[in-house]
Amino acid sequence: MRTFSTSDILEMWEKGRPLHPLDRGLLALSTALPSLTDDLADWPLGRRNRALFDLYCKAFGSRLHGWTSCPSCGEKIEFDLDASVLLSTQREEPGWQEMLTVGNERFRLPTSRDLAEVMTASDARPAARRLLERCRESRLEPLVSSDATLEEVEERMASADPMADIRLVLPCPTCGHQWDGTLDIARFVWAEIESRARRLLLEVHHLARAYGWTEAETLSLPAARRAMYLEMVQA
Numbered sequence: 001m002r003t004f005s006t007s008d009i010l011e012m013w014e015k016g017r018p019l020h021p022l023d024r025g026l027l028a029l030s031t032a033l034p035s036l037t038d039d040l041a042d043w044p045l046g047r048r049n050r051a052l053f054d055l056y057c058k059a060f061g062s063r064l065h066g067w068t069s070c071p072s073c074g075e076k077i078e079f080d081l082d083a084s085v086l087l088s089t090q091r092e093e094p095g096w097q098e099m100l101t102v103g104n105e106r107f108r109l110p111t112s113r114d115l116a117e118v119m120t121a122s123d124a125r126p127a128a129r130r131l132l133e134r135c136r137e138s139r140l141e142p143l144v145s146s147d148a149t150l151e152e153v154e155e156r157m158a159s160a161d162p163m164a165d166i167r168l169v170l171p172c173p174t175c176g177h178q179w180d181g182t183l184d185i186a187r188f189v190w191a192e193i194e195s196r197a198r199r200l201l202l203e204v205h206h207l208a209r210a211y212g213w214t215e216a217e218t219l220s221l222p223a224a225r226r227a228m229y230l231e232m233v234q235a
């Protein structure tokens with residue numbers, strides 16, 4: 001996995017702006033893994049998340065800073081996590097072919113492509129059912145399963161691919177409410193790309209005004225020199 005150059009950051013930002021958050025995560029991964037021939041959309045979600053964590057640590061450092069709102073009192077809660085610690089506590093990724101048998105049915109693990117397909121569903125239950133339907137090995141017969149069976153499949157998938165949905169226990173310091181939140185690493189990756197692209201463009205803007213340099217000339221400078229010129233311009 002390679003780290004990003006300034007032009008990688010700007011290209012990803014430009015290409016990623018109109019995309020869905022799912023596709024932004026895959027765009028970042030395909031930029032960091034240029035020699036990969038797999039279709040990243042077909043990776044199980046946990047494998048994708050693990051690679052995104054790895055990418056985040058290598059490209060942006062391991063500190064994850066986020067915020068959310070307490071569902072009970074609405075208080076804004078900030079949190080800090082060490083992504084490398086979280087990554088080291090997760091067991092190895094499952095094989096991409098890993099299949100689960102529940103009752104008479106066999107299921108593969110869900111991928112980004114499956115998730116994208118069911119995202120248009122208005123409700124969580126029909127979306128979950130459609131997701132399992134897509135992951136079922138034999139789709140010739142309609143899926144006839146009780147809610148209890150579907151829940152069992154979901155639980156088995158979660159334990160076979162624990163990084164597919166990374167849950168954080170979040171306590172509210174104001175009202176004491178405690179709840180489970182999902183940590184979407186793709187959004188953290190995109191937030192870094194976006195903030196770095198904006199910072200780069202602002203640097204180009206200030207230095208172009210001061211020295212008349214082109215964007216390419218400014219970006220070809222090492223970061224330390226760019227920062228020093230910027231400091232002098234803004235002094």
Ligand SMILES: [Zn+2]
Binds near residue numbers: 070072074172177
């Ligand atoms: Zn609260």
